[in-house]
Amino acid sequence: MTDWTSSGLAKRTAGAALAGALALAATAAMAADKTVDIGITLPLTGADAQSATLIKDGAELAIDEANAKGGVAGYKFDTIVLDNGTATAGQYDPAQAATNIRKLASNPKVVANIGPQMSGSGKAMSPILSGADLATITPSSTNPDITSTDPKFMSQFRPNKKAVYFRTVTTDAYQGPNMANYFADTLHVKSVYILDDSGAYGVGIANSFEAQAKKRGIKVLGHDQLNPKEADYTAILTKIKELHPDALYYGGVAQAGVKLVKQSYDIVPKMIKGGGDGVYGPEYLKGAGFPAAEGWYATIAAPHLIDSPAAKSVIEAFKKKFGESPDDYALTAYDAAEVIIDAVKRTAEAGKPVDHSTVRDAIQTTHLKTMQGEISFDQNGDLTNKTVSVFQIHKDPSHPLDDVLYQYRYIGVAPSVS
Secondary structure: OOOOOHHHHHHHHHHHHHHHHHHHHHHHHHHHOEEEEEEEEEOOOOOOHHHHHHHHHHHHHHHHHHHHOOOEOOEEEEEEEEEOEEOOOOEEOHHHHHHHHHHHHOOOOEEEEEOOOOHHHHHHHHHHHHHHOOOEEEOOOOOHHHHOOOHHHHHHHOOOOOOOEEEOOOOHHHHHHHHHHHHHHOOOOOEEEEEEOOOHHHHHHHHHHHHHHHHOOOEEEEEEEOOOOOOOOHHHHHHHHHHOOOEEEEEOOHHHHHHHHHHHHHHOOOOEEEEOHHHOOHHHHHHHOOOOOOOOEEEEOOOOOOOOHHHHHHHHHHHHHHOOOOOHHHHHHHHHHHHHHHHHHHHHHOOOOOOHHHHHHHHHOOOEEEOOEEEOEOOOOOEOOOOOEEEEEOOOOOOOOOOHHHHEEEEEEOOOOO
C-alpha cells in the first residue's frame, strides 16, 4: 500500500537521501582503498647503475609524497621496479627492457611506467607499449626516432599511432646540434673528432652533433665507434692525437665513456672534450675520477633545475630521504611521476575507469606546473620545452667527489638551432 500523505513523502525523501549519502560514503570508502601501480624500469645493474638509482629515487620520492598526502581522487600508488640492466650486457639491455615492459603491460593495475634511462631500451619497449596502449614517461631518453613523425619510425615504434612514449626532457634533435653550436660559438672550435659507443643513443646524438657541426663550418676529421666491452681505446686516441683536432666529442654512455675519459687524459690531456647527457653522471666522477674528468663538457636535455628556487624543497627532501644529492635527471624523474599522478587524478575525477588507455589519454593532454615550468607534450609525446643545458666538470674538494650537484658546474643554455 502506498502512503501518499505529505509526511509519508517526506519520510521516503529523507530515506532516499540517507541511502544516497550512505552509497556515496561507501563508494568513497572503496575508492580510498584503491591502489594502482606505476612501473619504474631502469638499468640498475651495470655501468649506469648509480645514475639510474638517482632517477629511481626521484620518481619514488614524488610517489611517496603523493601517498603521504592521502593519494589523489581516492587512489594511492604502488611501484613495480624492474631492472633493465644485465651483468651480461654490463649496462642497459634492450632485450631485458622488452621483457620487463611485457610484464607491466600484462598487469591491469599498472597505469603507466617511468623510464627507460637509455634510448636503446626505449626502442625495444615502444612497440610493446603501443600494442598495450600503455604510456611511459622517460626522464632521460633522448633519441628522436622513437617519437618521430617519419612513417618508417612510426610503424616501427608506435604501430597503433597514438603517442605512448612521453618525455620530461627534449630530444637529441636539439641536444646534439645545440652543443655543436656551443662548440662553434663559445669554444670557437674549428675541428673535431667524433666517437660514439654504437648504441641507439650514442649513434643518434653523435650523428646529430656532426651534421650541425658541419653546417657551422667545424671540420670533422673523423667519426669512429667504440666497442663498450673493449678495455683499451689507446689506438683510436693515438690516431686522434696525430690529427690534432681542437676538440673531441663523444656520443654514448658510461660503459665506454668512463674508459674514454680516463684514457683520453693520458693521451690528449689538453684537448677540449665533451659529450651529451651520457657524460653527465656520478659514474664519471667515481670511475674516471680526477684529474681525468676535469674540464669535460656535458649537456642535459632539460633546464638546469638544481639551482632553481622551485626545486629547493624537493632537493632537501631527496637528501633527507636518500642521504645524497639528486642530479637534474632525478628531478625530471620526479616531474615524470607527478605527471602520472596528475593524469590519474584527472581521469578519476572525470568518472572514467583508471587504466592503461585512460591514463595515456590524460597524459597526452597534460598541462602541469612543475619545477621546470609547465609540462605539456606535442602529439608525438615530446616535451614542448626544448632547453639544452651545458655543464663542465670542475673539482670541488669541499664536497664529495662523486656528487653531481657540486662537481658539474652549470655553464648556461646551449645556443638553439635557428
